[in-house]
Amino acid sequence: MVATTRGANSPRKLKFSDKIITKGLTTDALVKRMKTLHSELASIDQDNVDTNTLQGVRKELISTTILLHKDKGVRALAACCIADLLRLYAPDAPYTAPELKDIFQFFFRQLSTGLRGPDAPYYNEYFYLLESLASIKSIVLVCDIPAADELLCTIFRNVFDLVPMGLPKNVEMFMAEILVALIDECASLPSEVLEILLAQFLPARTRTDSPAYRLSIGVCTRTADKLQRHVAQYFGDLLLQHTPDDQTSMPAEDVEELRTAHELVQRLAQAVAPLLLNVVPQLEEELRVTDQTIRSIATQTLGAIFGDSNGAKLARTYPSTWTQWLLRRNDRVAAVRVIFVECAKDIVSRHAELKGDMEEALKGKFMDPDDKVRAAVCKLFSQIDYEAALHHVTKSQLEELAGRCLDRKPVVRHEAFNSIGRLYSLAYPEIENNDLAAVPQFSWISGKLIEAAAMPETRDEAEKCISEFVLPMPTKSEDVVSWTERLLLVMKYLNPGHVTSLLALANLKSPRPSVFERFIQCCVDFNVCVTNKRYIIQVNIHCQGGTIDKNEEEITKNLNHAIKVVTSQSADASKLADDLRTFAKLNESRLYKLLKICVDPQTDLKALIKCTSEFHRRVEQASSGILETMSCQEAQALRPTKHRVAITALQQTHAEIIADRAQSVLECMSKFNPTVYSPHVAELIKALADEKHPRLVQCCTQALAAVVRTDNSLAPTEKRTTDRLVKIAQCDSPKQAKFALRALSYCKDGADLCAKVVKNIASTLPKAKGDTLVAHIAALAEAAKACPEAFEDKSNVITTYLDEMLTDDADEEWVEDNQLNAIGKAKLLALKVMHNRCLAHVNSDAALDVSQPVFKLLFAILEHGGAVNPSIDYDSRIKARLRLQAAVSLLKMSSAETYGNVVLKNLIMLAVTLQDTSFRSGKSEKELATGSLHRCAGSQSAKLRVQHFDMLFIRLLHLLAHHPDFTVTTEGLQDMAKYIEFYLDIVATAENISLQFHLALKAKTVRDADSHVFSEISKKEYLPEENLQWLSSAGKPIRSPTSKSRKTGDDKDKAPRKRKATASGRTNGTTKKARRPKKTNTWREQSADEESDEDLTSESDEDQDNVKTQHHANTTSTREERRLRRSRGGEELEPKQDSEQSGEEEGSGEEESGRESGRESDGETEEEVDQGGDKDKSVGVARKKRRMRGPRLTHRKRRASRPSKP
Template sequence: MDTDDTQSSSLIDSQMETEETPRLYFSKSLIGSPKPVKVGELQTLLKSLHEQLKDLDQNIDQSSLATVTKELVHKQIIKHPNKTARALAACCIADIIRLHAPTCPYSASELKTVFKLFVDQLGFFGKETSDFPYHFYLLENLQSVKTFLLLGEIEGPEDIVFPMVAEFFEVTAKASLPRNVELCMTDVLIQLIEDVGILGQEMTELILEQFERFDKYFSDILLSMSNSTDQNEDLEEIRKAHQLMRKVNSINPDLLLNAMPLLQEEMKVDHLGIRQLATETLGEMFAEESSNVAEKYPIIWKTWLGRRNDKSQSLRAKWLDLCVDICKNHPESVPELIECFKEKFTDPDDKVRATACRIVGEIGIEHDCKTMDKNLVELVGARAKDKKNPVRVEAMATIGTIYNNCYQRIQANDKLAIDKAGWIPDLVLSCLYLGDLTVQANIESILQTFIIPEDDNDADRAERLVTVVHSLKDKQKVALLALLQKQKLFNENMLTFVEMCEKNIDHSETSEHDAIKADEFMKYLAARFSDKARTLNALRSFRHRENQADIKLLRNAIDLNRTCKQVNTAKTKLLANLTDDQSAIVDIFQSILNRACPLILNKSIIAHLLKMAKLNKSRRATPATQRSLVAQKILSDMSTVYPSMYTNNLKDIINDIMSDNDSTADEGLQLLSEISKASVGEMKFKDEMVERLTAYVSEGSVEQAKHAATALAAMKNADLALVDPVAEWSDDFYINSRALLSRLTSFAQFALYAPGLIDPHIGSLIRFVEGNLLTTKTKEFNKKNDEWEPYDDLPELSKQKLTGVRLLVNYLIASKDSSELENFAINKIFTILWDLMDVTCESALADETNAAETSHLRLGASQSIVKLTQFHRYLSELTVPKFEKLSIALQDACYYVRQEFAESLMKGLQSGQVHSRYYTLLFICAHEPEIALLKQVKSFIQKRLSVMEVKQGESSVVDSSLVRLIHLLAHHPDFTEAVEDLNDFSQYFKFFISCVATPDNVSFLYHIVQQIKISKDMVAEELSKQNSYILSDLACLLIKTKCKDASWPLNAFGGRVSLQSRLYRALPAGAVQAETIKKSYLPKEFLTKFEDEHKHKSGEKNLHFLSFHVTIAPGQSTCDDKADKTAKLFVETVGKSNGHYAVESNGSLRVSNDGKVNGFDESGTEIGRTP
């Protein structure tokens, strides 16, 4: 092998030694002696030389060039009278210089002569000559070799090249040269200016002179565009002209004096491409840092501002983008532009609205709070609730950026910064009430990116969290807590997902059942996000990757026991890995991690919050005091949501409780109480701590007793350790006991967390609450004896009653699986609750007892029954009549009872803690007099329907609730066959239809209602059976009417439906069913009245089914003086079903009941009426 290599190498060296260096083979002389060579012969020689030279490269033997190099600059050649000979000589000299580069074979004086020859030859462009190929070869050669750089070696180069430059400009202005010639000339000019530096006064004037023709050039292009058949090609020429204008403007704007009006005209033409080019060009001109174009051409500026309302959405959006640099470079224009921006937040196109929101964040208005327009920021904030998600995303990002940039001033208590930007977190969190999954993901992103961004300094992070929460209104504080609770639940779910991924790595442990279960769980997780399909795909992809390192990173990122820094590190690394490996799922996992990672609340900030909570406990409402209270509130919420985070701080909390500082001890007690709830039966306290907690139960305030009892109940072996104290405390249960409320509160906590302590005493407690406490009349009330008062304002006895009832309910909740629980206790407690629902404000007023107390008792009883009957142990207590009795709470005389009960149902239905049967009760709100509550219920139902996954051909639980609603109404105490009552009851179905009915499910709804007519009521007597049939017919009538009004098809339902067996059972098939289905149970009087009313409404629509042509001009007798222009309205109806009208021109039209036409301008001002 080595021998072969050596032989090959020797062969190559031998070939290289024998290879000849290229050389010029030209032996004849170009110079004649004594007479010059004849023209014909000389041309032949020069052509031959030219052909050889142009094919040679720089590796030539330069000695072979010596003779021709010298002869070519001889005066016989350079000053030869024949043009072709001189042209060929110039080409040969150019090649000689090329082949000698980088050195030059000529002296300075010879170079001067050579360049004069070059300039002379380049002056022939634009003239008819057969030597054009030689002239172009020379030009291209000089341009590519950059031969003109040699001008730096001679004196007075400007005098040599000035005629050439002038000739270039002259010939390009007059003649139509090939494109490649123009490009070479341009490059030569650039070399002369940039590389050689030839730009004296005379040359500068010559260049600037050329631009005086620019306006003519520009107008000629516009004219050619208007007459052209190929506008795309001409548009490209116009684009080049615009690029030139921008360059001219940056050098000498005055040269554009006559071209500016042409730009203004371009902004008005129909061709979108030209309008957009003109708008972009002027926008860049206005944005030049040294520009005064806007000030110099105010009319053009106003015209350009008008492009914000261009009919093209792409141009309106582009206009907004162009404003960014104008705002940055010309602050004086900002106020006027901001007023223009404000209009664009309501633009009909969502891309324009999104752009408007984005550019506000880019112009940096927040850098100076004094000049920052608060109204502009508020308008951007309003778009955070836009119907389109891209607009919401940009709006939130912008206000988030503004808040982040203003934060340091807000944190320093700068009142101006607080006023103009401090409200932003409140606005962001208020968007949670939209109930949209996309919005929630946006909020989570904005919170972690801008509002509470990544910060490894835990003290600063705690301070920022306090600042943010301090700025929130109460409603948004509730929203933040709800968001954190959702994130906690999702964190737990993601931990389950991680465990599934870990198990999946070991295939031997994964069965087919496990795989199906895992996929169902991933579907459940994906349903928490708006893009369910992509989220599910991302979760599946991650699981199937089986990447152990990334699974570990995910576990670390969601670990509640890791610091902010550790969580951020794991999160960043995981996203980086996914970007490298599976970039398609990165944005989905970003949203997943925003929700699952413990970053808003984290264990690492607890110590700093505890320190802040202890500072400045003065009674004066100073900023420091307020921040201390906020820190305390955050700690309290944190202990509720993430009690496990306090593990490392438990010792400090216990020390606070053991201290003599009452305020500190109370805060510690509250925290310990919340932490204890998460670890019932696991807490271990030293004897002195148990004594301190016992003392709080015995002698402390109600709040102290409540928290201390919770902590004691969570102790390990509490059932044994507290037997004697509980027996002793039970002796205090008598009406006049000063400690009664504290005892009841403590026992309510014992009942919930250590029910074994209550077991021996439950009988006596029931007897006391039922026989003594609830029968004692509360004679204390305010002057009006209002039907509602907040809990804190209630008399002591009322609080005792409510707490006593809660004690009994807590006992049942905690004992649901206990074998010690006796039926006697269950029956007694439920009897108490059902009886409390019948205690009314009217009876309280008649007895002169506290009316507000009865409202609280009714509400508490209703909510407790719903909560208890969710457990299988107590489900038998909820018979059909009793379930229907619960609906009375939603028609309670007291608004607060209706509101609180409705909200508790909605919250439970949303979280899944309440059975879907309770959707039925919400429709009882149909007659709710408070519009806000009615809208809230309707919105909730519609949003729940939008997120429910219903398979093809199946119905939702809300659809099926119509059967329960009919049964409930059939047994309603107010139901009769009277026409007035049927009108009232029809409102329930109208409300149901408005919430639930769609073209897709209306056939199913009609079908299930029809099924009631061939079924028997399983609960009621014959009269109630008749009631069901009447209501069935009423519901069918209203469904058919809705279909007719909305032009929905009412097709036969193809599926099979079974009604709830506890409500209805099918009648025997045959004649009985045929008779009931055929018979109409609605009274004739009702049907007649209903048909008349419906005809009247249809008649009103038909009355408007007309055509009008109305022209109203200023000065006419029918025109209002407020009209500022002719309003021409051509109106035609577009459909009988909705009676809408098409309106031409700016304005709208209304048709009054007498058939006259009213015209209105854009502001809504009436500008005319037909006689």
Template sequence: MVATTRGANSPRKLKFSDKIITKGLTTDALVKRMKTLHSELASIDQDNVDTNTLQGVRKELISTTILLHKDKGVRALAACCIADLLRLYAPDAPYTAPELKDIFQFFFRQLSTGLRGPDAPYYNEYFYLLESLASIKSIVLVCDIPAADELLCTIFRNVFDLVPMGLPKNVEMFMAEILVALIDECASLPSEVLEILLAQFLPARTRTDSPAYRLSIGVCTRTADKLQRHVAQYFGDLLLQHTPDDQTSMPAEDVEELRTAHELVQRLAQAVAPLLLNVVPQLEEELRVTDQTIRSIATQTLGAIFGDSNGAKLARTYPSTWAQWLLRRNDRVAAVRVIFVECAKDIVSRHAELKGDMEEALKGKFMDPDDKVRAAVCKLFSQIDYEAALHHVTKSQLEELAGRCLDRKPVVRHEAFNSIGRLYSLAYPEIENNDLAAVPQFSWIPGKLIEAAAMPETRDEAEKCISEFVLPMPTKSEDVVSWTERLLLVMKYLNPGHVTSLLALANLKSPRPSVFERFIQCCVDFNVCVANKRYIIQVNIHCQGGTIDKNEEEITKNLNHAIKVVTSQSADASKLADDLRTFAKLNESRLYKLLKTCVDPQTDLKALIKCTSEFHRRVEQASSGILETMSWVLRRASLHIVNQSSIPTLVKKLKLSDQPNTESQSLVGMGGDEGKYYPLISRSLLTELNPSELIKALADEKHPRLVQCCTQALAAVVRTDNSLAPTEKRTTDRLVKIAQCDSPKQAKFALRALSYCKDGADLCAKVVKNIASTLPKAKGDTLVAHIAALAEAAKACPEAFEDKSNVITTYLDEMLTDDADEEWVEDNQLNAIGKAKLLALKVMHNRCLAHVNSDAALDVSQPVFKLLFAILEHGGAVNPSIDYDSRIKARLRLQAAVSLLKMSSAETYGNVVLKNLIMLAVTLQDTSFRSGKSEKELATGSLHRCAGSQSAKLRVQHFDMLFIRLLHLLAHHPDFTVTTEGLQDMAKYIEFYLDIVATAENISLQFHLALKAKTVRDADSHVFSEISKKEYLPEENLQWLSSAGKPIRSPTSKSRKTGDDKDKAPRKRKATASGRTNGTTKKARRPKKTNTWREQSADEESDEDLTSESDEDQDNVKTQHHANTTSTREERRLRRSRGGEELEPKQDSEQSGEEEGSGEEESGRESGRESDGETEEEVDQGGDKDKSVGVARKKRRMRGPRLTHRKRRASRPSKP
């Protein structure tokens, strides 16, 4: 047996033998004894202690003398000693339950008051106490105390009150250990403890730097399994408590508490998602309830949960909840749908794996019936970043977004423009770097914005979007090169139509002085007038009807007119007018000067940036309410997209435009011809390039586009100001050479520039002479360029052309009569001989226009008219005996019609064209679609230009009178036949005319014109021929259409009808009665099936009216009733003016049918008529009555086809 050393494994006994509680013991002595005791207890190992030796200090330490001692040190040391005793006695407790309750309350009182920071007194002792509770887990003894819920709540409150004190991290760790141990060991967690924990997740406390928030996250994460059931029960009780009955609404207080609870769920989902294992299904059930408030709150909460960083994982964990949430996109309440869309932002931005579901969910929201939903889905895209837009959003979604720029609601358009423009601005750096993913995804956006700018309702917002996001002005003037390069890069991805529209938005086509410059001058004059008036009042000078008053009235009138013209360009004219008047009354001369500088085309980019910035600042200081309007004025008036500062960069880029795949190629679409659109800008080309550099540019044969640009710019400049025309011989010699080159555009503009030079006539004559001598030998592009130069010479310098006119016209006539085998191709692919023939016609009409004011105008134009009408008459062939190719003939028909249209703009030639107007008009319906389309486009543009040159009064008077021309054209249309099908085709034209022109105010005038037209016949047909019969069918169709329930639009402006419209009717000649009865006449004029067709049309329209749900139906009925009433009054007025003469009845289809069967009744009413006579006599052979008719005819005279007036015999006997 092995001997053991005596006392080697015996438990250690406490050596401390002093009394802690002794009468007369001072505090210092007590503190000293307590420290000695604490040191010895701390050194004893838990597994090797004789607890019997601890009995004395165990009882003394919990005495009230110690626990309630006034000295803080005594209490702190006592707490440490008691904690050591709990460690040494573990796992058994050395105290009873009531004593333990007092001890733990004592512990946390000491911690709450003493653990304030490392600098606090006895901080080490308090830290020791906290560490002992956390590491030894003696804190779990609290759970063994009966009715310990209150103590648990106290501990949790004390801990979360203490943790925000900025304590070290290890203190937070010990506190977390204590709370975790309490939650794990307690049998039932008090609800107040759970509320204390969850309160740390409320929005006001959820700061990442908050120690309490970090502590709560740590505790909940480690005890999630234990807390899941309690959290689910907590929210379930809360939701059940605030769920309203079916018949009652939720009080505001309950709504607020419900929102707070759901916000708490959101925070828990972000921080401790495992806690919501049983809460998410409860939210899913809320999505199905009937109460809108609960559905809205649940939709917003789940949207935030799925939009969090771990939302994709939650969507996979709860697939049914995810699917049910997606169904809220079609909720019956728009507010819920808006919440759904707003919550989709974070999901789209963060979760690429949910891209498919979200694309499908948002697809239909762009067309949602509620504008708030559409606005919300458009706004969503303004809140995502570039990477999300590139990888998480499809191009089809962006196209849907761009489509909302044309939405009927302004709020939706605003959000759509802001979103699509912002996305392009974010993507531009990547597009500039030619990123393969960014270019197809975003490069098309400027084109859509330009298309939106073409619509009057959206132009203002589209312009704003383009100026802010697509082509913004640089913040520094040094960025002029990058500014211009950005324009070229944008244009690189535009089609030619978009490029043209963009240059129009750049204000390059605005005439000078512009309306904005006139407005600025009116503002200056107005304020000068006001200042003068104030001065006169101050010096007590009263002008009685003097000059001052007249000037003031005139200036005010001019200002109002300028404002009216400016506001006509905006959709919101009333607000714009008010703001402009406010601006005019500011009396800030500096503002007017800045605005004038901004709109000046000679202002460079540096000055424009400076003036624009100062202008905005001063306007905001003077009147912030008009800042938006004045920004609109700057966009419409200034050259903020391209100006003279851009030209040096453009010229450099033109040298690179022949290289493929560069942004310089966009100049090909731009044409390199700013001079074409705005000559004043091109003037900077002469200032930026000195003469030697200009000559060098013109002589640069390696870069033909540069030569063309410089030549065109020079032509535009000298055309505006001929003082800038070149005078150096080397420059003119180079232009002479270019005018004879093989490039049509270079030749054209070079000759134009030469015509404005000092010796322009001689230089042009030299070019014409050289071309005339080489013209017969010229082939291909050279021939085309020569004829282009001759066409320009005929217009710009006719005297030089006339020297060789015989030689040139002879050759051109021969060339036009030659056949060509080439087929129709696009203009840029048209072969040389085709281009030459077309340019030949242009040469001829240019020559005629040059002689329009001379005495020889008709002599010069007669062979040209003969040639042009022959081309139209023979279908495009000059000589019908030659077999032309049909497509070449179509091109010749088109050019002949264009030439006639241009010549008709001159009054001298207009009368000649009107004689064959039918032949020219039917070209609009040419069998070749291209020919008719181009002709129609050019006709529309020419009519607009012609209308602009006429006075407003004249345009108003003759607008409605075009109807007579339309009826005459329909009657003479070569495809018109007196059949049911023919009438149906003809009615479409009249319906189209009524839809455009007819209003509630002028429908009676149209009806009157139809009645008057029925009293005339062709002057060239003196018998009642087939053409004469056709003359009446369009009028009768109009009478039926205008009274058969066709909707009449409300007038958008003042009526165009004037009091003397009836005196502007086409010239007519009266004729004697034909002797036929009215019924017979109607049968001869209209086929029998006409009534059936009209009845079917009326039935169809009636069915449409019955099925229509438009809110305007009642308005249309009222308007139609007004039109019919007005027409009846018109008939009565005409009867009275004729002295009792009966008008031809205006009836609908059924009444017309009755009249056809009642010829005897018609004969009775018009007893003077014969039943079988068909001859008509000219009333010019009559007596006195004819004189009054002649006077009336003289008043009504106007140019047009010669018509005759068929006289109806009056009911009273005529004079012998």
């Protein structure tokens, strides 16, 4: 037993005694012997072996006969046996250094050729060899070999060549163990080995499923501490090698290598960030260099590093680098700032902890001077997802993004619209779910887009954004309910102004046929004309001057005009016109037919979707370049149709806020485009019985009244429906009563039904109170207009009661419209009853008899400041409302020629109502100031412009002369000058300014119709004409009718008078001097002093007769009459020389005329001065009788001082 124990502890000896190298030994026999040897060596334990017994095979195995044997099996088994010997001799090496070098080269040659996969011959032997090298770590002997760098490079190269073969995972693990052991044990890592490792991180190889990429990540991660210094040195040398001198630019190849190196750093940061411990500071230094290329590359690299998943950790690890990178947002080169913004996308999306720094960094980029930077920061938000926009972006950033929708550069606007619209589209499902975070963050976006659509420059892009992201067209007919719900939800978060603008965008207010429909018809006509012309040419018929040529010219003219109208509001009118003209010339009748069907309000949604799809497909096939333009135009034209298909869903909406918006849509369609209700009359009638929802009844009653007025054949005929309308017309809702009676008036027995309603209301009117009274009067007002014969049966009873009610001031105080009490509403409706009745009788012989008491009442209200009876003390606020309604009633009545002459006699009283002391009247001034008047004046034809704008000037001068606030003082004249300046700003152009001068001069040759003599009014009429001449000649710029800018750059640099001369076309010759002196009281010095002493209302009959006689005696002397008017009733003066007669003389003549005017003023008689001395108080009382507010307008400062006294 002892012997047995002693034998077990003794080293094991090799039993294999055969010779491996023997003459005549066949390959099979050799393989057999090698297998026997390998089996025995593999079974021997490393700690229990007698190495002396291994000496024989040790030498034979490394002989060239074995290592270079032609048989692959012999070489594989030999490699395994040598690996076993290295294991058994460890930690000592059984071979010399040269022998070890040959052995390891032999090993990796065998692995490279034999380790090709499990199906390869002798795969198990090769796997055994690899496992032995990895597990025993015998591979580290390579590091003990002198000058082993080449061998190390060979090993790394062979390993990375083997990895892509798709070997099993355990093979990759053994390879990683080998490479890690070599890196850890080598004294110095060869640069080529490092390059082999880093090359696996290049973009072309960095696929996550790449075995070589996985192997390199594993090796670098495990040896990061050892590789950090080598990596830093490698990149430091590379950057230093490619850094140019200050005076030289970097060659293109160096730039490319530098970019490759930085891309490698970027990949390393993503995969093995610890490797870059000393590289990131080098990148920080690159941010400070003067070379733009290096700064750009470094900015992009660090941006990608910080934007990676572990970027927030790196930002905390390298705070100085993070801070320096943030400063690149203010780099002096715009290209670097653009790169910074582009790199910010990943940081904003992934790192909420860096939200504050990024918000501050991007804050100023929305207003960057370079449009590329602004466009880049806008585009950034189109690349982030919803969660990032909700949690990592603040509302203020989104508001700044929305503000860029109004940027002056189209590229910036495009990116801003695309980003903000896309974010709204992503957020809509959460807004629909009423998410508490999403609603305040995104719901306001639709309102901003609607605001942008109101601007001419951004209208097209805003409408496209709304159509694409906010209210996309339904793609299926069953989506109409969801589309309607989306419309109402969008409107829920809009303020009233936005709702109005959205309805305006819907084109519901556009008249039918619309502008675009006219364009389609012009295309059809043009297509027919071209077809006929081709036919004529084919049959060789030559029509010289025939109808075809005339028709062609007329049709082409109409087409061009239609295109001009369609493009008038477009920011890019020239491109739009070209695309529309191209569309017209396609000569595709099917396209025109499809477009007609699409814009037809009667088209249902199913047909609309089908036609739209086919239209887009055909346009793309015919001319793809115009597809985008035609799609936008089609989307604009389709809006009324899309709203029509939503009527049923709108009627079924009862939620409070949503119902308000639905009501707005329905009311707008009823008012401006009632034809869309034609297919839904049955539903409207059915809804009248829904007494539980009075708002629905009101909308449907209004819609029914509107649609039957458009088409009488749609009026209800069933007794049950008409009885329902009769009942509604007598209810306590003013609007329901009004619209019900209107609908009744278009029914078959409308007169009898309306008479029945009027009779019932007249009998209950004295007893009616509150809302019932208001509703009854509203119905009567509608009856007086829609069915006057029914009203006349009870007109005496009704008007008597209304007169009594108007004179009674027992009502409460006036408040806002929606809170106005019943008696106040009743009084206003009473005035409507009266003017509606007058308009109903406008064509009858009794028109003036019917209107006389009404005119008397309305003018009395204006004259007494809103009180019918001046002896009764009315509340000032209800008086203001009555003044407003009286003025509106007079305006409506003046639209009829029969009543217009009556209103004209008291035009001054009506006109000054525009400046009523109540703030209510100033409500529309903001709208007028937006520039709509410029478009109105400029868009008219020449004939209409002259008739309605240019010739209006003489009446403006007359109105100013009779203005209650007009005084001949410096302040008074400056106030009046603002009106003239406002008029010139809107109307005056270089073409019509001469006409304005002519009208001003002609005004001096006529007398005031209200004062047939040279009274104070006549004197004051002279002053506005002088004011005009001074304004026009002292630097008031005259705009060109086609120019968008008021002053050109060249004009700004010229002196004020020279700029005026250029604008008006007088560029040659001497410019006239203005006759107005510096101070107004020296301009008409004597006349102004006497004005306060003269009577405003009378002169002696003798003076009047003398003046009239003198006037008739000198009818042929125009100049004498003008001198007489200038003297305001003074002594006759001798005629001057003829050179002063014309109002269009040169400057010297104008100065002479001014001097004579002064002398003539000085020649006024003392008698007239004395007469006026006792009437100073009368003048003051007349001026203070009714003080009106001055013009609340915004004007440019005058750019020229008033001319000195000649």
